[in-house]
Amino acid sequence: MSELPKTFDPAEIETRWYQHWEANGLFAPERPGADPWTLVNPPPNVTGSLHIGHALDNTLQDVLVRHARLKGKDARWVVGTDHAGIATQMVVERQLNQKQQKRTDFTREEFVAKVWEWKEESGGEITQQLRRLGCSMDWANERFTMDEGFSKAVLKVFVELHKQGLLYRDKRLVNWDPGLGTAISDLEVETVEVKGNFWHLRYPLEDGSGFIQVATTRPETMLADMAVAVNASDERYTALVGKKVRLPITGRLIPIITDDHADPELGSGAVKITPGHDFNDFEVGRRAGIEARDMLNMLDAKANITQTADGLIPADLLGLDRFEARKQVVARLKAEGFLVPYVDKDGEAHDSEPRTIQTPYGDRSGVVIEPWLTDQWYVDAATLAKPAIEAVRSGATKIVPKSWEKTYFNWMENIQPWCVSRQLWWGHRIPAWFGPKRDEHGLVSYIDHQINADGSLTEAISSENEPFVALTEADAIAAAQAHYGDQYKIVVDDRFPRATNDTVYIVQDSDVLDTWFSSALWPFATLGWPDVQPTPFASSEVEKHLAGDGQGFSTSLETNGGRGVHKQLGGRYPNDVLISGFDILFFWDARMMMQGLHFMKEVPFKTLYLHGLVRAADGQKMSKSKGNVVNPLGLIDQYGADALRFFMAAMESQGRDIKMDERRIEGYRNFATKLWNAARFCQSNGIGASTTIEPPAAELAVNRWIVAETVATVQALDLALADLRFDEAANTIYQFTWSRFCDWYLELIKPVIQGEGGVAATGAGADETRAVAGWVLDQILVMLHPFMPFITEELWSKMGAREHELIVAKWPMADARALDPEAAKEIDWLIRLVSEIRAARTELNVPPGAKLSLYQVDKNDAAEARLIGNASALERLARVNITRLTEPMEGKPEASLQVTVDGLLYAMPIGGVVDLEAERARLTKAIGAAEKERDGLAGRLNNPSFVERAKPEAVEKARADHAEKAAEAERLAAALARLG
Structure with a gap:
């Protein structure tokens, strides 16, 4: 066990642990025999920097992949960047302009070389920023949409779609x-x-x-x-x-x-x-x-x-x-x-x-x-959309939240041809070469032209030219040779399609492909396709549907080890889940569905989770022009990555937009500090790392209770993550850690592990309690790790000797046999009694140091035995001395603080420590003030003129204030009644 510093310093911990994880290959999926689990990251632009939307999207992904890893799965998070044709070309052109140069001063090849040079020097900023967020990505297999293997997939898809008549050149508006x-x-x-x-x-x-x-x-x-x-x-x-x-x-x-x-x-x-x-x-x-x-x-x-x-x-x-x-x-x-x-x-x-x-x-x-109006390349999206529509209808891909299905169907059923060409130099150059039109009279050198202002002609490739779509230039030349005949020499030129008596000049299309076209292949091109080919089902229901049998399909993942049709892709296609902003549902998600089904005969992901936007605190959309953009790196600097991550998960409620609230982030930083201090308390009291994943044997009710609470938390957390309820999952582990473990359990066990004067206690009860406390803290660290990976890994390493890092530990077992209803009833009663006494003392201004006598008014032997059995905890936590009544009391005691738990009345005389008349007067005055404000607000809310004409936020505030004042009046009235 290594002693923890008094102060929790996120910056030092985060840097050290991320370097350790990555250097030791702990993100890599290397668990032979384990079930593969795969998630692909929406590739950010290579020119990009981390914005608050990235922070949300990647936090949610990291929660899932870390959870899958802890569950023992062979989890892989595919990472990479998009070449971002327009954005990247603009960046490099701006650099050239600063040197009084422009793109056209160079050949196309020279300019592209400069872009690659920029990419190598400056194109990795966002990947470094993703590391700061704690993203446990498979960096060893990082992909780029312009790398050699990926480009091969892009060209193959273009050529195959053209061959099938699903990709064509047309003149349309763009x-x-x-x-x-x-x-x-x-x-x-x-x-x-x-x-x-x-x-x-x-x-x-x-x-x-x-x-x-x-x-x-x-x-x-x-x-x-x-x-x-x-x-x-x-x-x-x-x-x-x-x-x-x-x-x-x-x-x-x-x-x-x-x-x-x-x-x-x-x-x-x-x-x-x-x-x-x-x-x-x-x-x-x-x-x-x-x-x-x-x-x-x-x-x-x-x-x-x-x-x-x-x-x-x-x-x-x-x-x-x-x-x-x-x-x-x-x-x-x-x-x-x-x-x-x-x-x-x-x-x-x-x-x-x-x-x-x-x-x-x-x-x-x-x-x-x-x-x-211009000639461009188009994909027949309407044809490709049909299987993608059926995949969602059949449940082969589930969209979460389900409410987005209607939008998906509406767009897909009314989809227009997809323009996939762009007039840029940076990107996947379209693998099409054009030659002059050939008719019954021979070759016609057709030139599509425009008359410029100076009367000159602009020569360009026209839709009338003959296209030769091929994977390579050599293939294009061969196709042109076959088309025009052996009497012509085929020459690739860089001007425009034309012919002489013995030579045909073909020209490669100067356009590049839209980056959405290449990124649509991300779920399978990143896994080695087309070099690694899929092995389809012999009787794939998807293939039946694609063949047009009208039966629809519901995919079965039982074949090939439960991983669908793609055993040769390591069981990683289809991906398990895709996390995406709803704003790219059509530009990326739907197009991945279309391309994945067409080329892999299977959906690209089994679940599509669409999250909302992160908005400014006032609900407005963030934009540079409004000056309300929040820099997540600044928040990490101030509060730590763990706090920002936990905020994102806790606020993500299935598709609803998130309002930025820096106070909440600060609150989650305080949560991390509370956990840190709890671990320091454990260390100082001899509580260290657990030696077993199963709970230790426990006899004391408080220990049986916390073990049961831990198991119940695991169960709730598993259900929430299975349903992609990130907010519910975060709240579950937050409440258990803060309230159950830190606020109650550690306080309840102090008399057990600390003797008189705080001296360390010994004996079976103390040993049992230290073992249970260490086990519970370990379970908390594992459950919290997907949300707050840095502090949990640090505490895991400092609590005692370990066989492995937390990132590859085992997820807790949700063993229902550990649930203990009797212990739960007893400790729940104790917590409620202490809470009621504390609240009553505060309401009646009882001095914090005053120790009151507590006695049970109503006669109940079992309850009284429970009271006496928990005397030490009550005396410590509620500042009371337990007093036993020798005779039943007639009527309610006066001049006493009174609380009721489970229908039984408990009383604490306070005449000697509180001025009862002054307290009654104070409470009566406070009740009157609260009721006056409550009734005034009710009057405003009952006035139709106010509700209809006031701003919605003003009406909402009035409702909230009314509810607050009503609750305050009720609480004060109850306090006055307690005085008897």
Whole structure:
């Protein structure tokens, strides 16, 4: 046994123990013969740093993996980082800009080499921060989504999906970030309310007979309008349907069509349709029979005005920024009489109507996002979603909380094609090469072009080019050779697809894959796939479903050692559980479901746990702009990782958002200190490490009680963790440690282990008690370890000689045979009696040092025997002397403090230590004040005007205050009644 310092210092302990765990390979899953248990970490961006959401997500994961390890399982927590295409490229480009350089000063290969150099030097910050949090990850097998093995899996999936017709190239609208020059996902779009305008435009009918009025927040897009839509039920426009209007400025003739998108109740009921620059309009255009290739595009990649295919945009608008073009278009419309003035409530006319506009911004670039028509690669998500939907319906994957299933089904059943290409240099380059189109006349050197502001052509790969999708360049050349014939030499070029009389030049797609595409493979690509192939069931129900038998499926994990279809992956697929924020349910979780089922014929995880957000103390979402972001590393510096971890677990209540409360974190630091001091008390009284996992034999009621309480705690903790009730699990071990063990058990055993004057006691009772106390403390350390790994490991090591570290100890046994109802009744009675006496003494201002005589008023021999048998504990804890009545008392004793436990009355005369009249007067006055405040609050709450008009937080506070004052009045009245 090593003596513990007086002061608990988290910083020193945390650094020392984490280095020890990692250096000795204690996170590695090396338990031959044990059941494998696997969890994959949502890979943080390689550019990232630990934020409060990471702290929550990773704490919950670490609780589960440490618990599984303690339960004897071969637990593996797969760790790694995501290459984060956009974020990482931005970081490196900023570094180049500081040196007056830019990305295009280098070849693609040179720039990518610089990114790898940055990754090696600076890309591991967040993994070091995860270590500070105490994450017991399998660092020896750390993965990166751009490492060689993972990249191999990504390319194979792309090629296989394309071969199966589930991945294709198409022209559609995307979220285009003009600042970054790439398509981005919905998750990377931040919608912000901004002050904008609503312009009302007048479009003249072709025959000159009148006008049709439309409204828009983006008047510049009228340069690419292709229709005006009205509702078929709108009788105002029945006679106009099928006619045409002539657009101002361009002179383009466009039809008036019908579509339900036009709402007769909104504005004029007529809507301008720009299918190449609005997501809703794109769908309207397709319903109207306009092919995507024929939709007009009026913007280049930087959102500057470019010429449309019909060449009708005036030359002086070409090359203008979209917002400058807006000013020019509005000015022309006004000058030519096509702008309808907006008249405000004061009768004044304005060019536009002020409106608050929901505007999409790129979360990294900070520029307004444009819906842009471009050729991209898409995954047929609707087809891949079907097995994933069935997997949740059948229970093959359970979503916790279950309430998220409805959202999951709604999104998956209405899923759109998934755009997986990005216009970047950093990432998995798309394994597709393009050649010129071949038709019955031979080779056609097709060049998709745009007319730039200076009249030059921009050459690009077009959807008309011939694609060759292959794992390697050599495979692509072979495919092209077979396609074009042996008379041509196939050459890979870096310009654009073309041909000469004897040579065909093929060009690799310059785009890279969306990082969500690669991370969707995380549960199986991290385990060695495709080099390690799965062994499927001979009659897999999943395969039957995928084959379309319509039977659905319910997966069986009985085959192959209870680990499903993937025996060759070490029984680690499917993963046991995935912990994820609900905000990436669709971007990551659902896509892992789709890819896992498609390629592994099995769900990627058996349980999906979705946690909420960590919000600021006032409930607002944290953001840098609001200045309310909390740095978890600062909290660790101040309170220790254990306190922050325990706060996260204790506050996580199945999907509900967590409000930051630094006082709670401080409280959990105090909890750690209390445990530390309890261990020091044990050391000073000869209590050390236990030598057995089974409870020692116990005769004393207090020892039989604490053993039973320990077993009950293990049972409750096991149930809570099985149900992923993190808050319930944390509260269970907290209450047992603080209340049962520290506050009561250690106090109750002091007379047993300490003789008169605090001298160490000897004898069978003392030996038994020291053995039981050491055993209980050990069980606490093991049960608490998943939540607070550092302090528990330190105390484990200091309490005596051990065969192994706590991190690989054995989880306590929940043996119901240790439960002892009789001991529980006796000690529960004792605790309630002491608590009642203490509360009554406090309420009646009995001096703390005053020792009162206690006697049992009601005659009950069994109860009196229990009173006498626990006299030493009562005298110590309640500051009383036990007095036996020789004769039964008639009526209630006066001038005494009275308490009732189990229906029996106990009395303590206090006339000699308390001024009874003054105390009655004080209590009466306090009761009156509490009742007055209670009734005043009740009046406010019963006033409908207050409840309906006041802020919700004010009403809630009034309710809480009313409940508090009502309880206070009731408590004081009970105290007054005690005086007799």
